[in-house]
Amino acid sequence: MEHLTTSFRIADRYYAAVDDVTLTVRKNEILAIVGESGSGKSALAFSIMGLHTRAKIEGHIYYKGQDLAHLPPSKLNKLRGKEMGMIFQDPLSALNPLMIIGSQIEEALLLHNDMLTAERRKAKVLELLDKVGIPRPEHTYQQYPHELSGGMRQRVVIAIAIANEPELLIADEPTTALDVTIQLQILELIRKLKSDIGAGIILITHDLGVVAEMADRVAVMYAGQIVEIADIYTLISNAQHPYTKSLLSSIPAASAEKSRLHVIQGIVPSLQKLPREGCRFRSRIPWIQEAAHEPVPAMHEVSPGHFVRCTCYRTFYFPKVDGKGADYGAS
Amino acid sequence: MALLDIKDLKVHFPIRGGLFGRAVGEVKAVDGVSLSIEQGSTYGLVGESGSGKTTTGRAIIGLNAITSGRVMFEGKDLNEGGKRSLLNARRDVQMIFQDPYSSLNPKKRVIDIVAEPLRNFERLSAQEEKRRVRELLEQVGLSAETIYKYPHEFSGGQRQRIGIARAIALKPKLIIADEPVSALDVSVQAQVLNFMQDIQKELNLTYLFISHDLGIIRHMCDHIGIMYKGRHVEQGTTSDIFHNPQHIYTKRLLAAIPDIDPTEREKQRQFRAAVKAEYDQAYRDYFDEEGLAYSLRPISSTHLVALPGKGG
Numbered sequence: 001m002e003h004l005t006t007s008f009r010i011a012d013r014y015y016a017a018v019d020d021v022t023l024t025v026r027k028n029e030i031l032a033i034v035g036e037s038g039s040g041k042s043a044l045a046f047s048i049m050g051l052h053t054r055a056k057i058e059g060h061i062y063y064k065g066q067d068l069a070h071l072p073p074s075k076l077n078k079l080r081g082k083e084m085g086m087i088f089q090d091p092l093s094a095l096n097p098l099m100i101i102g103s104q105i106e107e108a109l110l111l112h113n114d115m116l117t118a119e120r121r122k123a124k125v126l127e128l129l130d131k132v133g134i135p136r137p138e139h140t141y142q143q144y145p146h147e148l149s150g151g152m153r154q155r156v157v158i159a160i161a162i163a164n165e166p167e168l169l170i171a172d173e174p175t176t177a178l179d180v181t182i183q184l185q186i187l188e189l190i191r192k193l194k195s196d197i198g199a200g201i202i203l204i205t206h207d208l209g210v211v212a213e214m215a216d217r218v219a220v221m222y223a224g225q226i227v228e229i230a231d232i233y234t235l236i237s238n239a240q241h242p243y244t245k246s247l248l249s250s251i252p253a254a255s256a257e258k259s260r261l262h263v264i265q266g267i268v269p270s271l272q273k274l275p276r277e278g279c280r281f282r283s284r285i286p287w288i289q290e291a292a293h294e295p296v297p298a299m300h301e302v303s304p305g306h307f308v309r310c311t312c313y314r315t316f317y318f319p320k321v322d323g324k325g326a327d328y329g330a331s
Numbered sequence: 332m333a334l335l336d337i338k339d340l341k342v343h344f345p346i347r348g349g350l351f352g353r354a355v356g357e358v359k360a361v362d363g364v365s366l367s368i369e370q371g372s373t374y375g376l377v378g379e380s381g382s383g384k385t386t387t388g389r390a391i392i393g394l395n396a397i398t399s400g401r402v403m404f405e406g407k408d409l410n411e412g413g414k415r416s417l418l419n420a421r422r423d424v425q426m427i428f429q430d431p432y433s434s435l436n437p438k439k440r441v442i443d444i445v446a447e448p449l450r451n452f453e454r455l456s457a458q459e460e461k462r463r464v465r466e467l468l469e470q471v472g473l474s475a476e477t478i479y480k481y482p483h484e485f486s487g488g489q490r491q492r493i494g495i496a497r498a499i500a501l502k503p504k505l506i507i508a509d510e511p512v513s514a515l516d517v518s519v520q521a522q523v524l525n526f527m528q529d530i531q532k533e534l535n536l537t538y539l540f541i542s543h544d545l546g547i548i549r550h551m552c553d554h555i556g557i558m559y560k561g562r563h564v565e566q567g568t569t570s571d572i573f574h575n576p577q578h579i580y581t582k583r584l585l586a587a588i589p590d591i592d593p594t595e596r597e598k599q600r601q602f603r604a605a606v607k608a609e610y611d612q613a614y615r616d617y618f619d620e621e622g623l624a625y626s627l628r629p630i631s632s633t634h635l636v637a638l639p640g641k642g643g
Contacts, residue, residue, distance in 0.1 A: 247518065260528075263522045
């Protein structure tokens with residue numbers, strides 16, 4: 001992605017939900033995109049897949065040299081589902097409730113590969129169901145989505161996404177709706193996909209625990225921009241941007257029982273009220289001097305492959321907690 | 332004496348079927364749960380979806396009918412003594428709900444939402460009521476000028492604090508918090524959790540904290556109960572559960588928590604594989620023919636485990 005900007009029209013004006021994002025995903029790599037709700041991480045995923053039909057997309061999305069952002073829909077359809085797969089957050093709404101599981105996966109195969117005979121297709125579907133860890137493929141083949149548990153449904157969605165052995169897989173909050181033990185199984189499955197078919201995977205999540213378990217590299221998004229990007233080891237042990245640091249210290253860490261959690265002041269601004277100039281995180285860290293920010297925040301390379309936006313990271317510190325109310329942002 | 336003492340609580344729902352909607356079976360949502368909570372402490376009820384943790388919370392406050400068992404609050408049985416005692420207990424036991432978006436009536440102003448419990452239990456003049464609501468809002472860190480606003484004008488964290496203001500309006504003794512932060516972003520989550528700890532100290536509150544998130548449970552709770560299919564599999568102090576888990580289900584649940592340290596990935600993977608092998612191998616020992624846990628047995632003065640073997 002190069003200078004990708006996705007804007008939505010609200011009352012006759014366009015507002016950028018994804019603002020000038022430049023990112024690369026390599027083969028055989030899991031790139032995690034982390035951010036809170038409203039950070040633009042899902043809008044970014046939908047842009048890559050071309051699912052925002054009414055948004056204005058600027059910039060370039062290069063996939064193997066082709067610019068997806070300016071590809072006619074007919075050509076995009078050929079890539080989608082074949083070379084690029086997507087796993088959605090809510091498996092129930094991603095599946096057709098009136099179709100048996102088997103037909104839904106067959107449909108994905110049929111759309112991109114009509115050379116297979118009916119028997120071969122069915123065999124392939126059963127193989128896929130087995131691959132995603134469904135215990136009785138023959139039985140599940142005949143079932144409807146409502147007959148399956150959440151974890152099983154998510155496996156079916158994954159089976160559809162990988163039916164044509166995509167080279168790029170986008171997983172948008174794939175385990176948010178699931179229990180921890182099921183989450184673990186699904187994450188292991190996604191990790192296996194990377195090693196089996198060598199796909200490049202974009203994992204979108206708000207859960208830093210999941211990121212630490214899965215990612216090779218991480219991009220942290222705030223208010224439509226990438227504020228920090230680094231490999232996972234660096235990001236966890238040596239985060240630089242104030243937002244990344246704040247996020248990391250607001251997790252109820254397993255080691256510190258009954259201690260205080262860090263709270264980021266204020267709220268994520270809405271799309272229309274986003275500050276478009278200067279450091280976007282400025283209003284959430286008001287104790288930092290104005291002079292610490294850059295007028296036009298750039299990405300600074302602090303070590304090879306580790307980029308941080310704006311200069312405010314150099315002098316950032318956490319404020320002292322001065323009694324009640326201060327750290328949950330009285331408003 | 333414990334503030335809340337539950338003995339062998341059962342909540343069964345009938346499965347209706349056939350032509351006349353007769354009960355053809357029952358779902359044992361809660362099947363013999365006992366626990367007690369001391370005043371001022373926090374008890375965490377953990378389990379995966381369908382484990383009966385929410386039903387337990389709802390049964391205590393009277394939102395689900397109890398099939399059998401006793402719920403003792405301050406030494407009094409909530410099922411006995413008729414409506415009067417139940418009504419008094421309702422004052423003292425309040426609930427915080429999971430979703431701050433659907434648990435506040437969008438057509439009501441903040442003053443009406445927060446004052447509702449006051450109107451039910453106390454007769455206040457309009458002026459006094461307004462003063463109380465203002466106080467409550469300030470207590471939860473919201474400005475007193477917001478009383479005429481509607482829920483949609485607030486962020487998720489602020490809404491959850493309005494829900495908390497409503498819950499503490501009658502100065503309750505026990506608050507049942509059912510997944511109070513699951514719907515919130517991490518930074519907002521931190522805000523609400525910090526705040527819940529603050530008012531706990533200030534008002535000497537007791538919490539029954541229901542969650543599936545073990546990280547949050549560990550952060551908030553003094554005692555923990557792990558539920559599986561309507562029964563406890565293990566109960567103990569936070570340290571008992573996290574440092575010395577005994578039941579295979581507890582071990583498996585703990586092993587599944589995502590680890591924030593990426594350098595430990597390989598070690599974690601091996602550890603999880605070992606836990607899973609133990610789980611698969613010992614499943615038949617730890618659960619009966621119906622896949623249910625056995626009765627809890629003490630292994631120390633604080634730690635109870637549903638160990639294999641009948642009776643106990």
